[in-house]
Amino acid sequence: MSKVSVTGSKSVLEPVIEAVHDLHLLHLSDYDGSWEGFDNGNPIEGADDTSEKLVTVRSLESILDISEDDAGPGRLDDDWEARLEEVRTKVNRLDDERSEVREELRQVQERIDRVAPFAELGIDLDLLSGYSSVDVLVGEGNHAEVEAALAGSEDIRAFETFTGGNVVAIVAAPAEDVDDGATIIDDALVGLEFSRYPVPETDESPQAYVDDLEHRKRQLEADIEEIDSQLGRIKLDEAGFLLRLEEELTIEAQKADAPLQFATTNRAFVAEGWIPTDEYDALVARLNDAVGDSVEVEELERASYDRHGAHSHTEEVEDEASDDDDGDATEYESPPPKQPATDGGYVTMDDEPPTRQSNPKAANPFEELVQVISRPKYSELDPTLILWLTFPFFFGFMISDVGYGALYVLIGYYLYKNLDGMLGSLGAVAIWCGTFTILFGFFFGEFFGFHFLGDMIPGDTGGWYKGLDPYSSDFALAWLVVSVLFGVFHLNIGYVMDFVDNLSHGLWDAITHSVSWILLLNGIWIWVFTHQASADKPDFLFTVFDGQPFSLGFNGFGDGSIWMLGATIPVPGGGEFLFTLPLAMILLGAILLGIGDALELVEILIPFAHVLSYTRMTAVLLAKGGMAFVVNLLTFGAWETQEGARMFDASWEAAIPYENSEMMFEGLFHMGDGVSAIVFILLGIIVLIFGHILVLLLGITSAGLQGIRLEYVEFFGKFYEGGGKNYEPFGYDRNHSED
Template sequence: MLRPERMSKVSVAGSKGVMPTVIERIHELNLVHLSDYDGSWQGFDNGNPIEGADDASEKLVTVRALESSLELSEDDTAPGTIDDDWEARLERIRTRINELDDRRGELREQLRDVEERIDRVAPFAELGIDLDLLGGYESVDVLVGEGSVSDVEAALDSADEIRAYETFTGGDVVAVVAEPTEDADTDALVDDALVGIEFARHPVPETEQSPEDYVAELEAERDEIEGELDEIDAELADIKAKEGSFLLRVEEELTIEVQRAEAPLRFATSDRAFIAEGWIPADEYERFVEGLRDAVGDSVEIEQLEIADYEEHEHGAEAHTGSGGDDGDGNGGEPSADSETEQPAQRKAATDGGTRQSGQGKGAVTMDEEPPVILNNLTPAKPFELLVKMVSQPKYSELDPTLLIFLTYPFAFGFMIGDIGYGILYMLMGWGAWKIFDSDAGKAVGTIGIWAGAFTILFGWLYDDIFGIHMSDVGLGFIPLAGTLDKGLQATDWAIFWIIFSIAFGLIHLNAGLILGFINELGHSVKAAVYERLSWILAMNGLFVWIFSLHMVEQKPDFIVGTTEEAVLYDFMGFAGLPEIVGIIGLVAFFAGSALVAVGEGIAGIFEIPAWAFGHVLSYLRMVAVLLAKGGMAFAVNLLVFGAYETPEGYTYFNYPGFGITEISGYEYAELTPEFVGLVHAGDGPLVSAIAIVGAVLVFVFGHILVLLLGITAAGIQMLRLEYVEFFQKFYQGGGEEYDPFGHEDREEATSTSAQPQAD
C-alpha cells in the first residue's frame, strides 16, 4: 500500500523480420512501458516508422478534424464498426463535411456583413429622414452621427467657416446640415468644426430606399441566410448521428495503427536486428512471455533484466550484451554489425536467464531510467491518489502517502464541520459530482466528497448537531452516543480540550511524515536519515513530551498538566501529566535532536528548530479555529431565525410550548440583553408575521448554504494545507513517471471501467 507495484525491466530482441508481429502483440498485451533508446550503442540507431505510418497519421488527422467539425464526443455515440470499404466511406464523409463547412463559412461571412449594414442604417431609421436626402449636395455639408446636441450646436456656433446650419435629431442620432461661408472649403466642413467633442460619425448608406425599407430588406436577407445555416447545421447533425460512431471507431483503429507504426522510433535497431526494453509489473512477466511466445514462438529472445528495488534506482551504462566485458567478438561489450544475429544468445548466456535484483548479477540495463509508478492502494483509498498527484506523482523509490491522506483528510474535515445536516449535503454533493463527471478526476472528487460528508455526519452525531441545533432539543435525545462531544462554543473546557486534541493530532500526523522520510532516506544514506529526519523526530517529540510532563509543572499553563480545576486532561481523562523523569528524558531528547540538526544542517538548521519542533505542530490549531468559527456561524444563523429567550437555566434558542418543546438547552448566552425574539416571532399582525416567517425561512436556508460553502473552503483547504505544507514537507519529493503502457484500451472497456466509483 505504501509502496507502488514492483516493476520489472524486460528486454525483447530478434530479427527485424518479426518486429511488426512483436509490436502488434506487445500493443495487444498493453503491459510494457517502453523505454526510449538514446542512440548510445555502437552499430544501433533508433528505428524508422513501419511503412504506412505517414498515410495512417494523415488519415488520423483528417478524422479528428471531421470530429471537431461535427463537435463529436464519445458520449454522443455508440461503438461503431468498420467495413472493408471504410476508406471510400471516410472520403465521402470528408468531402461532404468540407463542402458544408466551406458553405457555412461563406454564409457566416455574409451574415456578419448584413448585420453590420443593419447596424449602420439603424440610426438613420431613428431620424425618419429618407437616405437620399442626406447626400449629394454641393453647396452644403451633411453629417450624421451620435453625440450631445448642445455640444454639437456650440461647436458649430463657434466655427467661423459655417454661415448657417440646421440640426435634426431622433433618439441619440443627430443630423447636421451646414452652409459654409463664401471663402470656406465644403470638404469636411462639419468634421473640422466638431473636432474636440465626442461625436461618433455614421456613414450614409448608398441607397435610394427609405431607412425602414432598407432595414426590412436587409432583415429579410439575414433571415434567408440564417435559414440556410440552419439547414447546414441540420445536415451536419444528421451526419453526426449516422456517421459519428463510424468516425470514432476509425479514429480508434488509426490511433492503434499509428502507435504500432511509430514504435520502432523507440527501439534500438540495426540493418537486421532490433532490441526493445521496457517496464512491466513484476507479477505480469509470465503473461508477457506467454503472449509473445504465442505470437512468434522462439523467434525472439525475452529477458527479465531486473526486478527493481525500491531504493534509489541507479544503473550502470554497460553494453547490452550484459556482461560488462568482452562479448566474445573482442569488442569490449559493444555489439558489432557482424554479430547482430548472435546477440540474443550472447545476452542470454551472459545473464543466465536473467531474473535478478537491481545491482546484482552481471546483466546490464542499458536503457537507464527510473521505473514508472503504479500506485498500489486499497480500493477505498484510490480516489485520494488525486490529492497526491495534484502535487506530483511519487517516485518509485519513495513511500506513497495516499493511504495516510485517506485516513486523515476526511477525519479532520468531519471534525472541523461536525454537523449531520451539512454532512448529508456534502455526501449528496459528492454523489452528484460522481454521477455527473465521467473523468477519473471528477469521480475521485465526488468520492472524496462522500467520504468527507460521512465523517461530518459521524462527528455531527457525536456533537449532537444538525444545522447547528442540538438533536436533543427537537426530541431526538434518545439517540445513542449523541452529545458525547461538545464543540466548545459555550463550554470553555471543551474548547481547551480541542486545542490539546489538535496538537496531539498534529504530533501524530507530523511523526508519520518524519518516519516516512526516515525510511525514504534510509534506503540510500543512513547518515542522511539520522541527520535530516531522526534529528527532528527527537527534537519535536522530546519538546512536547517535556511540555506534557510534570517537570517544572509550576512554570506551565494550568490547563495542560496538573490536577487543578483548569487542568482539562485531568478533568476529562484523569491524566495529570507524564512523570517528571519522562519529562527530563524528553528534554534530553530535544537537545540531542537539536545537536544532530546543528551537525547535519549547520547554522541554518539551528534557526529552523523553533519552526520544525514547535511551530509546525501549532499550525494544527487551525482545526480548532475552523471548528469554532463554523459552529459559531451556524449558531448566529439560528439565533437570527429563532431568537433567544431567557429561562431559569439561561438564554436559549426558541421556546414552542405549542409543539411540546418547552425546555431547550441550546447555547446559553447569559450576557445577551435584551432578549431577541427572532424573525419567526418578529411580526405584529397576520401580514407582518407572514413576511417575517418568509424572511426567517430565507435567512435559515441561505445562511446555512453560506456556512456549508464556507465549510468547503475553510475545512477543505485548511486540511489540504496541513497535508501539503506540514505533512509532505517531512518526506515527500515526487517527480515520478506514471506508468503508461504501450497499448490501447478499448472504448467499450473504458466506458464500463469509468462506471466504477473510485479513480483507478
C-alpha cells in the same frame, strides 16, 4: 517491476511489436542514443498515411461533435477507406457551406445593428447624405449637451437636430469663413461622449431596410438549421464507424511509431522496458509464440530503488541465452556490452521503474490529489491511503455541520456522476468530505448554524460546542489542544513512513534520519504537557481534559508520571534543574540528527512549529461557525437565556418567545409591521439563502485549502518527494473496435 530487454533481427520487428502491443504489459523505455553504433529506429512504413487518416477522422469527429456516448452500430469493412472519403467529402462540403452562411449571417447582423439607430429617427436614409453645403452627422449622445456644444461653436452658422430614442441626427451649416470640407460637427463635439454611426447606402427607408435584412437573416438561420440537420443525420449514421476507425488507426499509429523508442542498427533492434515481475513469463511465452527463437528476451534486473533514486537492491538474473557451437546462432548484431555499475547491476537504457499505484477503490479519487504534487516514485510509499483517511477527517472537523455536509455530498455526487477526470475525482472527494462533515455535525449538533441538541449548559456532556460565546469558551480552547494532538499523531505517521523508506539505506541511516525526528517531535510535545515550568505554560493545557469542558481526568503529566522522572542537575550559580525523560528524548534526537546530517540541526524546531500549524483547523472551525451564527442572527434574531444558551426563533411573532430571556437582536423576520414587515421578511429570506451559500463556498475554500496545505506541506514534507512516471504499458484498451 523487472527491467527486460528484447533483442532481435529487424526482419521480426513488426511481429514483435504486434505481440508486445497485444500483451499490453511492457512499459517501453526511450533509447537515449548513448550506445555506439545504435540509433533510434524509424517508423514502420505507412506511418505517415496512418497518421494522416487519423487526423482526418478526428477532424470529422470534431465537426460532427461526436463523443464516446455516440458510439452506435458501425463496422469496419474492407472498403472503409472509400467510406471514409465519402464521409469526408460530404461533411467538409456541408461544413464549408455552413461557414459561408454563418459569415453572411454575421455581415447581415452587422448591417442590422448599423441601421437600427436610423429606424428610430424615422428619416429616410437618402436624406442623410449627399450634401455639399451642409455637414450631416448621426450618432448617440446626450441631446442637451450636443446642442450646447453646437451653439457654442464659432464654425457653425446654423444647425438643426432630430432625435429618436437615444439617437441624434445633426445638420449644420458652416460659417462663411470656414473652408469647404471642414468637419465642423466633429470639431464641435470634441470632448463629448458621442458615438458616430455611418449612414448606410440605400434609397429605402430605414424601417424597410431593416425589414429586408431581418427577412434575409431568417432565411440564413433556416439554411444553417437545414445544414445542421444534414450533419446530424450523418452523425447518427457514421458515429460508430468513425469511433471504431479512430481506435483502429490509433492502434496502428502506436505500433508504427514504436521503433522510435528502440535502439537499432541496419540489421537488429534492442527494446527495453519495465514489466511487473510476475508477468515476465507471459511476455516470454507471447514472443516465443510469435517469432520463436528469432528474439532474445532477457530479464536484466528486478530493481528496488530508495527514495533518493539509488539502487538499493538489484537481483541479478542469469543469461539464459544458449550458445551455438558455430557462433552463428543469430542473424542479428548483439547489443553493445552492458556497463558495470557500482552496485553490481548494469546500466542499459538508464531509467527508473514506472509507478503503478494500487489502492482500495474508495481511495482511488485521492490519487488525483497526490498527483497534484507529483506521482510517487516507484521506490516511495504511496501516501494516497493516508490522505484518504485524514483529509476528509480534517475537512469534516473544520466545517462540522449536518446541513452543509449534506450539500457537499450532493454537489460531490453530481460532479462524480456527470464529469470525468480530475473533476469527477474531486466529486468523489467531496462526497467523503461531506460525509465526515455530517458526522462531526451530529457531534456538534449543528444544522446550518443551529444547535439542535438542546440548551447549552456549561459542563454538559450531551453535545460538543464550538466556543463562540463566553459560556462555552472552554470548548474553543479544547479544540486548540485537540488540533495539536491531531498534528502530533499525523506527523508521527509521516516520520514513520520516512523511517520505512530510509531502511533501504540500512538501520543506522533510518535511525539518524528518521528516528531522530520522531524523538524530537514526541519529546517536545510530551514536555509541553508536563508540569515542568507549568507557570510559563497556558493553563488550559491542563484543564480542557479535566472538566473544562471534558471530564477525562487528565490534567497534564504531573510528579507521579514517568515523563517527570529524571536526573537533578546542579545549575551554575545555585539551584537545580530536573532533566526529565522528554528532555532526554529531545537531546538524543538532536544528537542523532547531527550525526546523520549536521545541517538539519538548523531545523530542529520544525516539529514544534509544524504541529502548531494544525491549530488552523480550530481557526476555521470557529470562523465558519461564527459566520453561520451571524447569518441566523440577522435573519431570525436571538435571545440569551439565564442558563447561557442562545436561542434563534424562526416564527413570525415579534414577541420574545422564551421566559427569563433577554433579546440580543430581534432579526429581520420580526422587524416592522404591516407592509414593512413583509419587506423585512423578504430581505431576511435573501440574507438567509445567500448568507448560507457564502458560508458554504467559503467552507470549501478555507477548510479545503487549509486541510490540503496540512497534507502537502506539514505531512508530505516529512517523507515524500514524488517525481515518478506513470506506468503506461505499450498497448491499447479497445472500447469500440474488435480484433
